[in-house]
Amino acid sequence: GAGVSQSPSNKVTEKGKDVELRCDPISGHTALYWYRQSLGQGLEFLIYFQGNSAPDKSGLPSDRFSAERTGGSVSTLTIQRTQQEDSAVYLCASSFRGRRGAEAFFGQGTRLTVV
Amino acid sequence: GESVGLHLPTLSVQEGDNSIINCAYSNSASDYFIWYKQESGKGPQFIIDIRSNMDKRQGQRVTVLLNKTVKHLSLQIAATQPGDSAVYFCAELYGQNFVFGPGTRLSVLP
Numbered sequence: 001g002a003g004v005s006q007s008p009s010n011k012v013t014e015k016g017k018d019v020e021l022r023c024d025p026i027s028g029h030t031a032l033y034w035y036r037q038s039l040g041q042g043l044e045f046l047i048y049f050q051g052n053s054a055p056d057k058s059g060l061p062s063d064r065f066s067a068e069r070t071g072g073s074v075s076t077l078t079i080q081r082t083q084q085e086d087s088a089v090y091l092c093a094s095s096f097r098g099r100r101g102a103e104a105f106f107g108q109g110t111r112l113t114v115v
Numbered sequence: 116g117e118s119v120g121l122h123l124p125t126l127s128v129q130e131g132d133n134s135i136i137n138c139a140y141s142n143s144a145s146d147y148f149i150w151y152k153q154e155s156g157k158g159p160q161f162i163i164d165i166r167s168n169m170d171k172r173q174g175q176r177v178t179v180l181l182n183k184t185v186k187h188l189s190l191q192i193a194a195t196q197p198g199d200s201a202v203y204f205c206a207e208l209y210g211q212n213f214v215f216g217p218g219t220r221l222s223v224l225p
Contacts, residue, residue, distance in 0.1 A: 042215045043159070045213075093159075105161065
């Protein structure tokens with residue numbers, strides 16, 4: 001597609017269940033970011049992938065959170081044993097890192113609600 | 116740790132007036148900055164960027180100013196329109212990551 005695509009757009013899950021959020025970055029973009037945005041708040045960095053390098057996982061809030069990126073393209077963010085505080089909008093972004101400072105393009109986000 | 120923050124959490128302006136949204140950053144080594152606009156229910160959208168070797172950059176109705184001496188960034192919107200109502204974030208490229216501030220909500224009054 002022309003932009004970053006995320007699915008599902010909305011997800012309601014019961015506390016304790018696992019969820020998977022998907023991100024399809026812009027074709028050719030080597031960098032992929034996951035951010036979390038709580039209601040009325042700014043963007044909290046979660047994880048960053050760049051090409052075949054080891055991902056920067058420094059923003060993951062707990063070991064219940066993990067992410068992978070297959071084939072340098074699609075990424076999946078997994079939250080295990082979801083808690084109510086995990087409720088937020090999860091945003092994915094991609095950028096072309098061929099030159100430093102390339103802008104990041106965002107998807108529409110997945111709104112996760114844990115009940 | 117490093118952070119990017121905003122001086123004003125909300126800003127209300129009259130339609131047609133100019134808007135100025137401010138941002139303070141703390142990492143003097145950062146060399147790239149972006150302003151994003153986020154409308155309700157949507158992801159952040161790129162507005163304008165600036166590199167640290169510049170102090171001003173203009174786009175269509177928007178201007179970004181960078182003052183490295185005081186580590187301050189601002190976004191100026193000329194002739195603010197109702198469609199400009201949104202939350203605006205500044206972002207700093209720190210290492211390989213974009214660090215975002217908490218955002219400023221811009222409300223355009225008729």
